[in-house]
Amino acid sequence: MSHVLRPSASIGLLGLALLARASASQAQTHVDANYPIHDRSRPQPAVVDPGTASSQETPGRAPADAVVLFDGHDLSRWRQQDGSPARWKLGHDYFEVVPGTGYLYSRDAFGDCQLHVEFTEPDPARGEDQDRGNSGVFLQGLYEVQVLDSYRSPTYPDGQAAAVYGQFPPLVNASRAPGRWQSYDIIFHGPRFDAAGHLTRAARMSVLHNGVLVQDDVELTGPTGHHQRPPYAAGSGKLPLALQDHGNPVRYRNIWVRELPDSDGR
Numbered sequence: 001m002s003h004v005l006r007p008s009a010s011i012g013l014l015g016l017a018l019l020a021r022a023s024a025s026q027a028q029t030h031v032d033a034n035y036p037i038h039d040r041s042r043p044q045p046a047v048v049d050p051g052t053a054s055s056q057e058t059p060g061r062a063p064a065d066a067v068v069l070f071d072g073h074d075l076s077r078w079r080q081q082d083g084s085p086a087r088w089k090l091g092h093d094y095f096e097v098v099p100g101t102g103y104l105y106s107r108d109a110f111g112d113c114q115l116h117v118e119f120t121e122p123d124p125a126r127g128e129d130q131d132r133g134n135s136g137v138f139l140q141g142l143y144e145v146q147v148l149d150s151y152r153s154p155t156y157p158d159g160q161a162a163a164v165y166g167q168f169p170p171l172v173n174a175s176r177a178p179g180r181w182q183s184y185d186i187i188f189h190g191p192r193f194d195a196a197g198h199l200t201r202a203a204r205m206s207v208l209h210n211g212v213l214v215q216d217d218v219e220l221t222g223p224t225g226h227h228q229r230p231p232y233a234a235g236s237g238k239l240p241l242a243l244q245d246h247g248n249p250v251r252y253r254n255i256w257v258r259e260l261p262d263s264d265g266r
């Protein structure tokens with residue numbers, strides 16, 4: 001018999017701590033020898049208003065240093081693939097996939113980042129397996145964290161909600177029921193290439209699903225794909241984010257991103 005995991009506040013806090021650890025492991029790999037331990041003259045970290053958490057009824061407020069990609073009012077920071085204005089449906093504090101219109105892309109490009117996305121699956125549930133609330137969040141338009149209604153709905157593990165699609169199943173299934181708002185908090189460190197275009201560092205990702213750690217600093221084999229493992233290809237260090245139109249009316253809200261310092265010092 002399967003057991004439905006119900007995320008608790010304490011698990012969420014633990015997950016946040018683990019996510020912070022995973023981010024720090026990428027950004028700070030060595031103690032700075034320029035400062036003695038407990039040196040009070042060391043520069044203080046910047047002070048950032050952390051914003052507020054979301055409830056089921058109301059989206060939260062983003063951290064003060066975040067780039068807000070959707071605040072509930074318009075889709076001006078998104079576009080269709082051809083650069084035309086976003087054609088997804090705008091609702092009260094959310095927007096919804098309009099099947100057949102294609103992916104949405106952020107107008108801004110991002111590299112290493114912390115991304116927060118909230119989504120809700122159609123209620124009542126429709127379809128089954130991969131045709132059940134399917135969408136996706138793509139870092140740099142290439143690396144997908146699957147969006148799917150995986151609440152009591154089986155599919156292949158590396159394609160369920162919070163999977164790094166086709167590569168890593170989530171550690172646990174932390175999905176909420178259809179109609180309930182869910183969240184992804186993603187820490188992403190993009191790949192690096194040398195001057196000749198050779199890969200010097202693979203992309204890495206950590207994901208919290210509803211406050212539960214489900215991807216723990218995984219190393220990607222390359223861009224994600226359906227029944228394929230595309231190789232890395234050298235390119236820009238910053239690329240747009242993307243949201244997938246997979247033919248299902250998934251809703252999104254409260255999307256923001258914080259750019260992270262390049263962990264290789266560039």
